[in-house]
Amino acid sequence: xxxxxxxxxxxxxxxxxxxxxxxxxxxxxxxxxxxxxxxxxxxxxxxxxxxxxxxxxxxxxxxxxxxxxxxxxxxxxxxxxxxxxxxxxxxxxxxxxxxxxxxxxxxxxxxxxxxxxxxxxxxxxxxxxxxxxxxxxxxxxxxxx
Amino acid sequence: xxxxxxxxxxxxxxxxxxxxxxxxxxxxxxxxxxxxxxxxxxxxxxxxxxxxxxxxxxxxxxxxxxxxxxxxxxxxxxxxxxxxxxxxxxxxxxxxxxxxxxxxxxxxxxxxxxxxxxxxxxxxxxxxxxxxxxxxxxxxxxxxxxxxxxxxxxxxxxxxxxxxxxxxxxxxxxxxxxxxxxxxxxxxxxxxxxxxxxxxxxxxxxxxxxxxxxxxxxxxxxxxxxxxxxxxxxxxxxxxxxxxxxxxxxxxxxxxxxxxxxxxxxxxxxxxxxxxxxxxxxxxxxxxxxxxxxxxxxxxxxxxxxxxxxxxxxxxxx
Ligand code: SF4
Numbered sequence: 001x002x003x004x005x006x007x008x009x010x011x012x013x014x015x016x017x018x019x020x021x022x023x024x025x026x027x028x029x030x031x032x033x034x035x036x037x038x039x040x041x042x043x044x045x046x047x048x049x050x051x052x053x054x055x056x057x058x059x060x061x062x063x064x065x066x067x068x069x070x071x072x073x074x075x076x077x078x079x080x081x082x083x084x085x086x087x088x089x090x091x092x093x094x095x096x097x098x099x100x101x102x103x104x105x106x107x108x109x110x111x112x113x114x115x116x117x118x119x120x121x122x123x124x125x126x127x128x129x130x131x132x133x134x135x136x137x138x139x140x141x142x143x144x145x
Numbered sequence: 146x147x148x149x150x151x152x153x154x155x156x157x158x159x160x161x162x163x164x165x166x167x168x169x170x171x172x173x174x175x176x177x178x179x180x181x182x183x184x185x186x187x188x189x190x191x192x193x194x195x196x197x198x199x200x201x202x203x204x205x206x207x208x209x210x211x212x213x214x215x216x217x218x219x220x221x222x223x224x225x226x227x228x229x230x231x232x233x234x235x236x237x238x239x240x241x242x243x244x245x246x247x248x249x250x251x252x253x254x255x256x257x258x259x260x261x262x263x264x265x266x267x268x269x270x271x272x273x274x275x276x277x278x279x280x281x282x283x284x285x286x287x288x289x290x291x292x293x294x295x296x297x298x299x300x301x302x303x304x305x306x307x308x309x310x311x312x313x314x315x316x317x318x319x320x321x322x323x324x325x326x327x328x329x330x331x332x333x334x335x336x337x338x339x340x341x342x343x344x345x346x347x348x349x350x351x352x353x354x355x356x357x358x359x360x361x362x363x364x365x366x367x368x369x370x371x372x373x374x375x376x377x378x379x380x381x382x383x384x385x386x387x388x389x390x391x392x393x394x395x396x397x398x399x400x401x402x403x404x405x406x407x408x409x410x411x412x413x414x415x416x417x418x419x420x421x422x423x424x425x426x427x428x429x430x431x432x433x434x435x436x437x438x439x440x441x442x443x444x445x446x447x448x449x450x451x452x453x454x455x456x457x458x459x460x461x462x463x
Contacts, residue, residue, distance in 0.1 A: 007199055014193065014200035042186040044177075047193055055207060055374035058200070082205045082374045145203050 018057030024064030169386030224263030268369030
């Protein structure tokens, strides 16, 4: 049992990240893609890596208010991520719809459709906040491994 | 009997198996760390590739419903095993000579092609359109780099053979022994074009920028690897870690087998391989962008082929 636990402690140092854009204005995506990986705010030091395929991912970052059009596609991509996984909602859009709230075209809050574990509010959130969100997600992920 | 045990040790413990795996993962870690530092980031810990591997073993493996399951899981196994054998074929100057029973330079060349083929099969077995794209790209780039590498190896084999008074020798052990007695080919002008051709070959064989076209993650989402997850993906990571050791080790054995006998020789070899990795892989990876497949194809049929042929002609004429 002890060996398994120590292996889990090692495994938790390698969370790979996948981004899903569920109708975001791209503001959050720019923060995630460029800010979190540029010299100043380096998520790679947590062992993170952005991956191109959802099948490689451990932590899913969803941004955007989830428009009606992308619901189906988002669900399908989300199901492609193998267990155990953790979901982080980035931006205020997934929480309440943000500036798109009360629109006929959006389905926010997205936790009606996806099991959101961590919310990172902000429009867009600061890179530090995103990294903190990822760090929180890693804590949750450790329990699920 | 003792021969079989020697082979088993060579394949599973040293220099193959555990040792090579640790070295390959360490090299990848060093590559990522140095790359991050050069970009002004902190970067991941040195053991990061090892963490990744452990993590992948905890994940579930998913199989696409349209995929052929046997082939889908067979491909990574074949790739990893071929590299396990290949490492045992690479001599380390003054430390390790591969058992003759295992094979020679030609066997090694064939084994070096297997990972590419495994990736191609994996891509097509996954039945994803991106996998199929990766398949065609992998095939094209293999066609492009196989020519030059065969010529490079032929040049070295003929050169050693002629210098030894024979015609040609395909035994890596003899090639290394000759260089240790008479000076490395690194200082032999006849071999310089071949060395340049080899330097261009190994980024393509290892699948890194600018020749990572078959696995371009921003274009075709990692191509053949797209549908893989969990332990099967881990096996592909093992394969590429071992491949780095094989290709770099082959380069050292062919052109620069320095180092005294014993433990110091091993240390020299490790330093050499690390320097090669950082200069030949990290530096190139960071300072260039990805080529298009037609550009890469044209490039390989022009420069490396010409350089390797130049060496070969010089060797034959001499
Ligand atoms: S939270 Fe703001 S920046 Fe992010 S997607 Fe919504 S509107 Fe854009």
